[in-house]
Amino acid sequence: MRRVVSALASPQLLALLGVLLINWFLFPPFFRITWQDGRLFGSLIDVLNRGAPVAILAIGMAGVIATKGVDLSVGAIMAVAGAVAATMVVAGYPAPVAVVAALAVGLVCGLWNGFLVAVLDIQPIIATLVLMVAGRGIAQLITEGFIVTFTDPLLIFIGTGSFLGLPMAAVIALVLMIVVTLIIRRTALGLFIEAVGVNRAAASLAGIRSRMLLFLVYGLSGFCAAVAGIIVAGDIRGADANNAGLWLELDAILAVVIGGTSLLGGRFSVPLAVVGAIIIQAMNTGILVSGFPPEFNLIVKAGLIFIVLVIQSPLATRLVPVRLPKAEARK
Amino acid sequence: MNDTAYALEARGIVKIFGNHVALDNVNFGLLPGEVHALLGENGAGKSTLIKILTGAYQPTGGQVLADGVAVTLDNPQHAQKYGIGTVYQEVNLLPNRSVAENLFLGHQPTRFGFVDRRKMERDSREVLKRYGLDLDPASELGAHSVAVQQIVAIARAVELSGKVLILDEPTASLDRNEVERLFEIIRDLKARGLAVVFITHFLDQVFAIADRVTILRNGKLIETRTLDGTTRTDVVRLMLGKDVAFSGATGVEDARPLGEVLLDFKGYGKKRSVHPFNLTIHKGEVVGVAGLLGSGRTEMARIMFGADSADEGTVTVSGKPANISRPTDAIARGFGFLPEDRKVEGIFGDLSVRENIVIALQGKLGWFSALSRDEQLEIAGRFGESMDIRAASLDMPIKLLSGGNQQKAILSRWLATDPAFLILDEPTRGIDVGAHAEIVRTINRLRDEGLALVVISSELDEVVAYSTRIVVMRDRELVAELSGENINPGVIVQAIANHREGPPA
């Protein structure tokens, strides 16, 4: 119980609250939610709906970052998965088959990253950069550069449908978050992932199969990216290999970091990473509804990141700085 | 006290970490030309005091005076300006840089604004020669053994110290000759009027070199006194605050019947690492491994555990051939391994003490049978108590514990897996008398419970104390096996020193 209370007081949720209040201040109807055509409708719902893809990416990314890695390829994997699903339904395969195939392709992409990192021992940024560059090419190869439009009801439902009034994308993100959190925390996986991230040499001496774990976290990240890719394709009823997921890897990483996971590996929290994604989206939506000229988007974003990070930084939480341990806390 | 001309003085130092009082109103004064031993149990606050004296930490209260003037030391570099040179407890050098650069970093000789490498390397060669090291100063530090790195750290501190030299457990990884050479240098510096602080857990060394001693216990200053007229027992009593009987060699009674064979290594070895060796290990025995630094003991331990895989020979466990090429293979068969370098291969610094203790057990159980938090706390609490791990909470990150307590936690990690065979590499390195006795007691207890142990140690007295058998390594080769009568320091030294002649007896 006490843990729940202290989680609610976490800087992430406070930051989210702050961003939402600013949005409300700039755009008074921000919190207004109406019921329309069997679904909830309002800016807040948009935040959840639009934030879902990055939140899903962040779910996978959190595990990767906990092992001291990073996955730059998720945006490209989104494009690949979307392309696979779309071209398959257009070619006449049943939608469930297409979805499963797209998820499988995402998983394979993730395992490929895992292979480079775990077996070939390539540094994660560079290992995943390979797929970040090539992946989008593969997606375009599949769609031949065109937006593959489809009318399949299942895919469209995944992207734009609603469940209990909530957007399907947000529901999927929520379910994925709960399932992954349970798997990680109810098994020893979370402990092992953190152990590998903190000290891989010690982990392998303690009998942890760090390779398997790396395969697992990168595989999960690829899988999550595929889920996000299918959602994004379903949302616009077409696979846009050129733009789907473009630069979303940066948002996902940002979300995980805002969620309090250090890029140096170790302690991580999937739910807080999701909160991080929602914070980012709340910022984006706030900019859109408040009517800032678009030239200022990036500047506002930079400023808000900065504020969130300052709120979270050890300097603010612990006003008396200790000199030495901080040395390890960055890079 | 104003009339005493301290070179460096700490007055009323208080240091609080979170809500843990690491130092409580400690006074400490250093006279020029003295060697001052700083003693205390693990976690007594020695390293913390040193870090405050050298600007690495800022005190919560009290002040630091250099030559009687109050100073604020913002960082270690600032302290260097006051002529304070320091070797911190863990080797704190840069393995990625050359030996010469490690010696001179921050004050490299320059020519026209550029670092004069040639001069730097020439000077380095000179400096290292004084410590009997003949190595290429341009070589990477990380390519050398821990002992060599330790000597480089000491050499660096000596070069930097104009007035005060602080050594926090500098001898933990040095062999006798190297310690002797270090002492010569310290005596020389003392003669030149330097004040030297010397932290160690070896009382012999304290009595060999120190003039005065300051004893800390639980962050409090117990006493500062001259060593003249002080006995070992006095010192130990002051440190522990009670009387303990820690005697050196207890000796293990002869002719103990050996238990059944647990492990049998035949021609086991790895090219360019360890020569093939034969070793049979029985249940209920402790095999001590002696040898000089760098003789390949750690490497032998690593291939036994599968941390490096052997490329020749066979091993049988309880008579059945086994393939041990990864730690998981070894752990599945009930092996445990306490590595030599705690910081790099032992602890998970950011994880809690609790998690550090249960991790190997959990690894053995696998992903799905996860221990609940309560089970973890119960296990960690049980071992924390029986090993006397001193931590404010089992949920604090282990990196905040002192070295000795970290070591006990790692040992607990393996005991929690209910092992049949334990390999301990330098289990008592950098550990205070109390913890030392604790670990030796644990080794004896485990042996009596029927475990098989291989214990690597550079402390001959200690090896002799608990070993049923001793193997000696030299140049990566197992050269002798001693038992019975032969388990005594004299014979071991002879075996280590012997050249090419067959093993004694």
Next chain:
Amino acid sequence: MSRSLRPLVATAVIFAIAYALAVFQFPNMFSTRVLGNFLTDNAFLGITAVGMTFVILSGGIDLSVGAVIGFTGVLIAVLISLAGWHPLAAFALALAIAAAFGGIMGLAIHYLQVPAFIVTLAGMFLARGGASVITRDSIPVNHEFYTWISELTIRVPGGGRFSFIGLLMIAIFIIGALVAHRTKFGSYVYALGGNETSASLMGVPVARTTVGVYMLSSVLAALAGIVFSLYTSAGYPLAAVGVELDAISAVVIGGTLLTGGYGFVLGTFIGVMLLGLVQTYIIFDGTLSSWWTKIVIGGLLFLFIVLQRLIFAASTPGEKSH
């Protein structure tokens, strides 16, 4: 041969082999013109990569460099074309702003203890956003100084042109190598990348060095922005998008470890040339579609890393086998 030199040699050998193969297929690629183009066309990337090498050696990363290039280009274009400044004055202001910008990022990284990845990501948004706020248009620069610089080109037989900016890049590489390997600052950077705690206990001025590294990176990025502006005679807010990833690739392909502490400035030069070679090869080939171009670049990136890794895995320092 010293252990840490091997990845460098590996890269050099790979480059030589790759170039030889390319020339074998397209003899035209071995000409002074192509060599001159290598230098001129990669000048801004090379200069950026020198700064990035320092950042990575110190164990950090700087994602803002591409945006700084774009910002600098726009700023000087506006100052010269719209405000009528002399280019040199505009350059000086741009470099000063970049120094302040990098310094602030360094301060935030050190004192707020926020990972460099995030701070420089925010810096990237800020600089890119700042550029679009100044102008959304691309602004041409027509100034006799620019013409004069572009005429400072050494022409050699075979159509080769060795331009001022190409030679400037070489000079920056030489200076960068001297600073990295021959000055105290350089040794502090390596120290930081090796182990920050040790470095601080050994008396390395960690704060100052961190700030210095990011300042250097931003200043070099601004210089690259100036070079880009000379190269295109214009300023455009969307110029050099994604150059940070190219620079990071060049540094890593050049044998510098992303974890910091090991590497050479010269390696980065070879890395930059390798990337240039790949692009030139693709252009000469001329049959790849847009997507195959991406796939081939990704594949070659993979190939280089794996080659380096496999041939010299055993000797790569700093990474013990696990």
Next chain:
Amino acid sequence: QADLSGKVIGFSQIGSESGWRAAETSVTRSEAEARGVDLKFADAQQKQENQIKAIRGFIAQGVDAILMAPVVATGWDDVLAEAKEAEIPVVLLDRGIDAPEDLYLTSVASDQVLEGRVAGEWLVNEVGDEDCSVVELQGTVGSSPAINRKQGFEEGIASASNIKITQSQTGDFTRSKGKEVMEAFLKSSNGGADICAVYAHNDDMAVGAIQAIKDAGLKPGTDIKVVSIDGVPDIFTAIAAGEANATVELTPNMAGPALDALAAYWADGTEPEKFIITESKLYTAENDPQGEYDRRKGLGY
């Protein structure tokens, strides 16, 4: 069609950021093939520096001519001077550049300002003298089509004081951003009741916006008018379904006229016109949208 067999022509394309761009690439390839040209294709991945490299590479290779779709208007003087020095004619595709006119043979492009104006004028006609607040989905901030199409549209509606742009944001030329931004516009305009029309700088954003409007329970094309630019197949489907109202075509066939100009130039030295402007044709429901869709589908957008 002239036969250009044996000619080697380099084509420096911006990238493949949109369906329209991919169509242009494939049309260029087929036009070249029809004339027997050996086309060397170089994709610049949206980067000017890569385009400059590509042109230098073409020069080093000694191609006969260069086609270039410039990513940005400025910064071409030096490299085009090099091409000129090597006597390689350069033809610009789909946008013009800020450079002396003697550096290139001709430029085949649409008039982007005109495109915007056509869209704007259509809207003026459409609404008559009713009040109309328009929301605008801009292209990528700083890109020249975004700047010009915005300007053209503003010119187009300048005469009608009843038409006002009330909100304007960038949708990055993509469907998903177009949809997201439109959702926000709807929220901040009284659920869409205050919006009379949406103007999108390209069709992809318009397609996204149409979905957003539908999700909000309104009828695109009726409750909110939709006008955009490009003429990609999907917008014709939308027009046929009554969900979009108008689009201004931007033809992907820039290479055809370019190659014809080159052929004439090589045949007898005919200097082509400096600016070959392609038509900016308006399509509405009256122009057989389903037929247009079918014709274009084969083109491979």
